[in-house]
Amino acid sequence: MKSTTIKIGLLSAMMLTGTVNAQQFPLDNLKPRDQRGMNMFENPKDSITTFEKLKVRVGGAFALQFQGLKHESGADQNNAATQLYDIGNNFNLPTANLDLDVALYDGINLHLRTFLSSRHHNETYVKGGYIQIDKLDFIQKDFLSDFMKHATIKFGHDEINYGDVHFRRSDNAYTTQNPFVGNYLMDAYATMIFAELYYQRDGFIGMGGVTNGRLNQNATGGTSPSVYAKLGYDKQLNNDLRVRLTGSVYNAADTQRLDFYDGDRAGSRYYFVMENAAATSSGNFRSGQVVPDFKNKTTSFMINPFVRYKGLEFFGTFESASGRNFLETERRTWNQYAAEVLYRFGNEDNLYFGGRYNLVKGELATGNKVDITRYNIGGGWFMTKNILAKAEYVNQQYNGYPTTSILNDGGFSGFVLEAAISF
Structure with a gap:
C-alpha cells in the first residue's frame, strides 16, 4: 500500500508538471492532443526547429461513459449458451x-503512451511508442x-499507419479525436x-512501412515480414475548402x-452488448x-476521402480484406463501408453534431455470410480545448448468423454519454 501511495503521488506530480509544461512549449512535428488536433492525420512536417535542449512534455487523457443500452437476440434465451447478459x-x-x-x-522526437x-x-x-526523425543532423x-525537408523516418512498437480511420478512433482514454463514442465495426x-x-x-503524401505483424513479441520463428503503404493528397484549397x-x-x-482486426487491448466502448449471461468483470472486451x-494471412485495402467546406465535414471509408486462419485453406473476404457527416459551429467550432453509418459484410469460417450495420447520431461540446462532452444514439443489427449463435438476428441500441479530457 505504501508503495502504491508513493507511485500515485509521483504520478500526480508528473501529471501536474506535464500540464504546466504543455502550455509552455510545443514539440516540433508532433500534433497536439486537444481540440487543435481535430482533423489532423499524420504528424505535421516542418523543417524549422525550435529545439534548444532535451525537453520532456507529460500529458494524459481521461474518459468516462454513462451507458444506457438494450440488446436482443433471436437465439434461444432458455439456452444458457445463448442467453443474453442483463445490462x-x-x-x-x-x-x-x-x-x-x-x-x-x-x-528527433520520442512518443510513449501508457x-x-x-x-x-x-x-x-505500455500501449506503445515510437521515435520520429525529421532531420539527420545527428550524423552531420x-x-x-x-x-529530409520533406521526409520523415518513424519506427517503434505502436499502431501502424494503415488507412485514416485510426486517426479518428478512440485510443482508450484518448477520445477527443473521435466525434462519436464507439470506434468502427471492423x-x-x-x-x-x-x-x-x-x-x-x-x-x-507517400508512406511505406514494414512490420513483423505481431502484437506480442518473442524470438520464435514462423513469421514473414508484413508490408504496407499509403498514397494520398491533402490540401487546403482555399479558406473554406479542404480535400x-x-x-x-x-x-x-x-x-x-495476426491481431490486425482484434488488437485493441483497451476494448470496445459498448460494454456487455450481445454477451452471454455468464459474462464476468468487464466481459468480452471486444463486444460490439x-x-x-x-x-x-491477410491482405487489406482501405480508401478514405475527407472533405471539409466551412463547417461541414464528410469522412468516408471503403475497406476490403481477405485472409484466413490456420485451419482454413481458402481465403474469405470482408468488406466495410462507412460514411460520416458532421457540422461544426460555435466559438472556434467548439460545437458539432452529425451522424455515422457503418456496414460490414463478410463470410464466417463456418461458411455463413453475414452483415452487420450500425448508425450513430450525436454531437459534442468542447467546453475548453481540453474538455469534451459527447452524446450519441447508437443502433447496431446482426444478420445471417446461425441459430446457434447469440448474434442470430441480434442487435443493440440506446444512448451513451461520454466525458473526455485530453492534454
Whole structure:
C-alpha cells in the first residue's frame, strides 16, 4: 500500500508538471492532443526547429461513459449458451492514459503512451511508442537536408499507419479525436514493431512501412515480414475548402498470430452488448466489434476521402480484406463501408453534431455470410480545448448468423454519454 501511495503521488506530480509544461512549449512535428488536433492525420512536417535542449512534455487523457443500452437476440434465451447478459443503465469503467513526449535532439522526437486503466487490463501497461526523425543532423549538420525537408523516418512498437480511420478512433482514454463514442465495426488497429518512411510535398503524401505483424513479441520463428503503404493528397484549397484522399494497403504473408482486426487491448466502448449471461468483470472486451478471424494471412485495402467546406465535414471509408486462419485453406473476404457527416459551429467550432453509418459484410469460417450495420447520431461540446462532452444514439443489427449463435438476428441500441479530457 505504501508503495502504491508513493507511485500515485509521483504520478500526480508528473501529471501536474506535464500540464504546466504543455502550455509552455510545443514539440516540433508532433500534433497536439486537444481540440487543435481535430482533423489532423499524420504528424505535421516542418523543417524549422525550435529545439534548444532535451525537453520532456507529460500529458494524459481521461474518459468516462454513462451507458444506457438494450440488446436482443433471436437465439434461444432458455439456452444458457445463448442467453443474453442483463445490462442496465450505469457508468462504465473510467479509463486513463499517460503520455510522454520527448524532444531528444534537433529533429528527433520520442512518443510513449501508457494505459493506466483500460477495460481489457486492470493493471497499468505500455500501449506503445515510437521515435520520429525529421532531420539527420545527428550524423552531420544538414545531412541530406534537401531530402529530409520533406521526409520523415518513424519506427517503434505502436499502431501502424494503415488507412485514416485510426486517426479518428478512440485510443482508450484518448477520445477527443473521435466525434462519436464507439470506434468502427471492423477496427484495423494493432500495435506492432514497425518502421515507416514518409515523403510529404505540396499536399502529396507517400508512406511505406514494414512490420513483423505481431502484437506480442518473442524470438520464435514462423513469421514473414508484413508490408504496407499509403498514397494520398491533402490540401487546403482555399479558406473554406479542404480535400484529402488516401489509399492504403497492408499485406501479411505469413504470421503465427495476426491481431490486425482484434488488437485493441483497451476494448470496445459498448460494454456487455450481445454477451452471454455468464459474462464476468468487464466481459468480452471486444463486444460490439466485428473480427474477421484472420490469424495467419491477410491482405487489406482501405480508401478514405475527407472533405471539409466551412463547417461541414464528410469522412468516408471503403475497406476490403481477405485472409484466413490456420485451419482454413481458402481465403474469405470482408468488406466495410462507412460514411460520416458532421457540422461544426460555435466559438472556434467548439460545437458539432452529425451522424455515422457503418456496414460490414463478410463470410464466417463456418461458411455463413453475414452483415452487420450500425448508425450513430450525436454531437459534442468542447467546453475548453481540453474538455469534451459527447452524446450519441447508437443502433447496431446482426444478420445471417446461425441459430446457434447469440448474434442470430441480434442487435443493440440506446444512448451513451461520454466525458473526455485530453492534454
